[in-house]
Amino acid sequence: MRIYHLGGRLFESVTHLLTWGRVDRFKSELVEKLGVRPGDRVLDWGCGTGAGARKVLPLMNGRGEIHGVEIAPNMLKLAVARSQPSPDLKFSYTLRNGFDLTLAEPADVALAWHTLGVLPGDLSARGVEEIWMNLRSGGRVLVTDMYLPETKTRWGAIRKSVARFVARNFYHQNFGGSVLPNLERYFETVEILHRPNLMAYAFLGRRRDEPLEALRTS
Ligand SMILES: C[S@@+](CC[C@H](N)C(=O)[O-])C[C@H]1O[C@@H](n2cnc3c(N)ncnc32)[C@H](O)[C@@H]1O
Structure with missing residues (x-):
């Protein structure tokens, strides 16, 4: 059973309990590095309950656009309920599969937080391409995902097995393991950070301005 269909609040509570809120703090730290500016158009791919907006809004100074796409209605409901639009701040949350997306105007910044790694099979490559296609030239991307860190202790190995089972x-x-290599094909790496205790990494990058065909075969 996917937790995403059970309700946004349940997802948030369980995730908070499992990580003691540390994933949330990791995201705050990352957004500072991303350098979101007032007036930016932000794409949040797989926006869930709107974690992306919560983190970037303090940096946008009441100006800009949030475009969230999300496939699970119970997650998106909460994002919509929490949005507070104003004349200079537009929220556009869409219930849809994130593929075949065409924003009216490309985004300045894209977020995909713990989303590409939950796509089945090879779809993460398509997800990366989707984000690339909806970003402006030179646009910035911030992706977080899970990985299985090396462990040296017995306790570490047990903890990792339990976390892997739950995840x-x-x-x-x-x-x-295909998300990071795909990101590196479509985006120049600005920084990659690993947090082994959260089994999480983050990729900060800038859109490569090469033809799509060249990126696909690179
Ligand atoms: C682990 S949650 C992360 C949610 C949010 N980004 C956050 O940081 O809290 C992954 C989200 O991706 C969404 N998702 C999965 N596949 C998707 C797809 N094909 N298109 C759009 N959203 C998708 C799920 O429904 C879920 O809300």
């Missing part, structure tokens, strides 16, 4: 069965995390 696979409740969050549909696939640990396929």
Whole structure:
């Protein structure tokens, strides 16, 4: 059973309990590095309950656009309920599969937080391409995902097995390892950060301005 269909509040509570809020603090730290500016158009791919907006809005100074796409209605409901638009701040949350997306205007910044790694099979490559296609030239991207860090202690190995079981069965995390290599094909790396205690990494990058065909085969 995917936790995403059970309700946004349940997803948030369980995730907070499992990580003691540290994933949330990691995201705050990352957004500072991303350098979101007032007036930016922000794409939040797989926006869930709107974590992206919560983190970037303090940096936008009441100006800009948030475009969230999300496939699970119970997650998106909460994002919509929490949005507070104003004349200079537009929210556009869409219930849809994130593929075949065409924003009216390309985004300045894209977020995909713990989303590409939950896509089945090879779809993460398509997800990366989707983000690339909806970003402006030179646009910035911030992706977070899970990985399985090396462990040296018995306790570390047990903890990792339990976390992997929960992530696979409740969050549909696939640990396929293809997200990062695909990101590196479509985006120049600005920084990659690893947090082994959260089994999470973050990729900060800038859109490569090469033809799509060249990126696909690079
Ligand atoms: C682990 S949650 C992360 C949610 C949010 N980004 C956050 O940081 O809290 C992954 C989200 O990706 C969404 N998702 C999965 N596949 C999707 C797809 N094909 N298109 C859009 N959203 C998708 C799920 O429904 C879920 O809300």
